[in-house]
Amino acid sequence: MSTETVIAFIEQRENEIKKASLEALSVCVKLADKSNKKSIAVLVGGTFDSYDKISATGVRKIIHVTSPELNLYSASAYAEIFANICKEETATLVFFANTLLGKDLAPRISVRLEAGIGMDCVDLTSEGQEFIATRPIFAGKALQQFQVLTKIKIFSLRPNVFPVVTPGSSPDLETVRKDSANNNLAIKVSELKKASGKMDVSEADIIVSGGRGMKGPEHFPLIETLADTLGAAVGASRAVVDAGWRPHGEQVGQTGKTVSPTLYFACGISGAIQHLAGMSSSKFIVAINKDKDAPIFSVADYGIVGDLFEILPLLTEEIKRVKS
Amino acid sequence: MNIGVCISHVPDTASKIKLSEDHSGIDYTGVPFIINPYDEFAMEEALKTKEKSGGTTYALSLGKDTVKESLRKALATGIDEAVHIKTELELDSFSVAKNLAEEIKALNLELLFLGKQSVDFDSGSVGQMLSELLGMNCITNCVSLEINGTEIKAEREIEGGREVVVTALPAIITAQKGLNEPRYASLKGIMAAKKKTIAEKEAVFTDSRINVLKYLSPQGKSSGKILGSDAGGVKELVRLLKEEAKVL
Numbered sequence: 001m002s003t004e005t006v007i008a009f010i011e012q013r014e015n016e017i018k019k020a021s022l023e024a025l026s027v028c029v030k031l032a033d034k035s036n037k038k039s040i041a042v043l044v045g046g047t048f049d050s051y052d053k054i055s056a057t058g059v060r061k062i063i064h065v066t067s068p069e070l071n072l073y074s075a076s077a078y079a080e081i082f083a084n085i086c087k088e089e090t091a092t093l094v095f096f097a098n099t100l101l102g103k104d105l106a107p108r109i110s111v112r113l114e115a116g117i118g119m120d121c122v123d124l125t126s127e128g129q130e131f132i133a134t135r136p137i138f139a140g141k142a143l144q145q146f147q148v149l150t151k152i153k154i155f156s157l158r159p160n161v162f163p164v165v166t167p168g169s170s171p172d173l174e175t176v177r178k179d180s181a182n183n184n185l186a187i188k189v190s191e192l193k194k195a196s197g198k199m200d201v202s203e204a205d206i207i208v209s210g211g212r213g214m215k216g217p218e219h220f221p222l223i224e225t226l227a228d229t230l231g232a233a234v235g236a237s238r239a240v241v242d243a244g245w246r247p248h249g250e251q252v253g254q255t256g257k258t259v260s261p262t263l264y265f266a267c268g269i270s271g272a273i274q275h276l277a278g279m280s281s282s283k284f285i286v287a288i289n290k291d292k293d294a295p296i297f298s299v300a301d302y303g304i305v306g307d308l309f310e311i312l313p314l315l316t317e318e319i320k321r322v323k324s
Numbered sequence: 325m326n327i328g329v330c331i332s333h334v335p336d337t338a339s340k341i342k343l344s345e346d347h348s349g350i351d352y353t354g355v356p357f358i359i360n361p362y363d364e365f366a367m368e369e370a371l372k373t374k375e376k377s378g379g380t381t382y383a384l385s386l387g388k389d390t391v392k393e394s395l396r397k398a399l400a401t402g403i404d405e406a407v408h409i410k411t412e413l414e415l416d417s418f419s420v421a422k423n424l425a426e427e428i429k430a431l432n433l434e435l436l437f438l439g440k441q442s443v444d445f446d447s448g449s450v451g452q453m454l455s456e457l458l459g460m461n462c463i464t465n466c467v468s469l470e471i472n473g474t475e476i477k478a479e480r481e482i483e484g485g486r487e488v489v490v491t492a493l494p495a496i497i498t499a500q501k502g503l504n505e506p507r508y509a510s511l512k513g514i515m516a517a518k519k520k521t522i523a524e525k526e527a528v529f530t531d532s533r534i535n536v537l538k539y540l541s542p543q544g545k546s547s548g549k550i551l552g553s554d555a556g557g558v559k560e561l562v563r564l565l566k567e568e569a570k571v572l
């Protein structure tokens with residue numbers, strides 16, 4: 001076996017391991033096995049009794065760096081710790097999940113490792129030492145296919161695109177736990193403010209979005225009830241965010257969040273190019289709009305042309321009925 | 325304090341993106357360009373900070389001669405000085421950061437603002453790379469910012485909430501929507517900006533760590549099914565979601 005390794009950064013928040021990190025780790029393990037290199041999962045912060053979720057991917061080594069100071073994100077400390085591990089382990093290939101933490105950290109690591117980097121990749125194929133990666137640009141209006149030219153290569157993978165693969169724990173799994181002192185806390189998260197228990201569009205498997213066709217913020221309970229029934233997140237068009245009907249964290253589109261859930265409902269949304277850019281890579285799209293010529297129908301798998309004030313309550317009832 | 329803002333000159337978000345015939349590039353013919361929308365928030369924050377604590381504001385942009393249009397707009401909006409770093413090449417994020425870093429050092433900038441990403445290539449990496457190259461503290465995706473002396477407290481948007489982040493100057497802040505309400509250029513500003521000179525520098529770092537093989541168009545969907553707008557249509561929709569799409 002080569003002494004070179006393939007490493008995935010595993011993100012935890014409040015001791016919860018991100019699913020997107022397990023997706024990145026699954027790619028890491030697959031490519032490591034293929035090139036006869038050791039796969040390593042690196043976790044910073046948090047307190048864990050078991051690493052079951054991580055080991056289930058078949059990874060060969062888990063490195064967990066702990067300190068109470070590191071439970072919340074510190075860009076400076078995480079960058080230093082993770083880049084040093086990559087160097088010690090002679091990583092040639094490094095993976096991140098393109099979450100908000102991954103987006104923040106990965107470019108810092110690329111400078112420290114003198115590695116070329118591809119952000120937000122949605123496809124990665126390998127031929128021997130060569131990798132061809134694909135990433136959406138212009139919020140998905142086009143795609144770019146590229147190679148990374150440096151010896152060490154970093155790829156940050158878009159969440160919800162690559163599957164989590166769990167062949168089971170590797171028989172020679174090695175687990176290392178290190179306490180970390182003298183952390184560089186020049187940049188430090190001092191507090192986590194959670195939006196009141198709501199699911200975020202960027203992490204949701206189903207999204208129900210409302211646009212100007214909702215006529216006013218007082219009608220959004222129609223959207224929220226459907227979302228609750230489905231266990232979905234609530235999204236919004238920019239028009240309703242700018243009007244102050246919804247918080248900007250819910251905005252989907254080129255200047256909001258780019259999402260690719262399994263199922264996306266667009267209710268009273270016309271489908272402006274900036275909105276489509278952020279959601280057209282969803283696996284299934286349902287459009288409800290009273291205008292049969294609305295551009296949203298050009299990307300929809302299923303559409304209903306009609307008044308959403310009549311359709312949404314019927315839809316919520318029918319889904320409840322089917323689910324029970 | 326010397327305050328900088330990096331400006332990316334990007335296709336208007338309303339424009340369709342057309343690929344060149346051989347898919348080796350993007351055909352920008354006839355496409356109108358604007359200041360990257362997130363850079364508008366960055367610029368506003370630079371102006372607000374100057375109004376509060378004094379100093380000089382600089383706008384920096386790298387690219388072809390056309391980026392001067394956006395620099396001119398920045399001057400019209402109230403930025404004091406503009407620097408154009410010239411290159412005809414499409415560089416990767418790292419070379420962009422390397423070139424900007426040279427200029428940021430030369431201008432002795434203590435505080436730098438960028439948009440959280442440029443809505444053309446969407447990498448969102450330049451701020452963090454600059455922080456590593458220059459030893460400045462970088463907070464990305466900020467929706468609020470307070471500066472007290474050399475101390476900085478910002479809130480960055482994350483999945484399902486916000487992180488309160490503390491750091492110190494010299495610093496780099498990347499702006500997310502919500503940070504502020506960008507102002508418009510005044511008529512007086514537009515007139516004054518016409519007379520200002522934009523400094524020119526040549527980009528010195530031009531090797532890329534990435535090799536673009538080709539560009540692709542996203543796969544279009546085959547046209548969807550339109551269902552009735554009555555209770556029957558809704559029933560059919562739910563049946564299809566369950567049995568055909570298998571997503572319920």
Ligand SMILES: Cc1cc2nc3c(=O)[nH]c(=O)nc-3n(C[C@H](O)[C@H](O)[C@H](O)COP(=O)(O)OP(=O)(O)OC[C@H]3O[C@@H](n4cnc5c(N)ncnc54)[C@H](O)[C@@H]3O)c2cc1C
Pocket residue numbers: 210211212213214236237238239240251252253254255256257267268269270271272273274275278288289290291294306307308309337338361
């Ligand atoms: C720089 C820039 C960036 C932008 N970024 C984004 C972005 O990130 N995300 C985004 O969403 N937009 C973005 N936009 C705005 C975008 O151009 C559109 O203005 C916006 O998406 C429109 O929102 P909407 O579909 O809710 O409203 P509208 O376009 O007004 O559409 C409302 C729709 O509701 C339908 N409707 C009305 N009543 C009913 C009813 N009773 N039942 C059923 N249907 C009904 C109408 O037929 C219509 O299609 C951006 C614009 C700019 C200039």
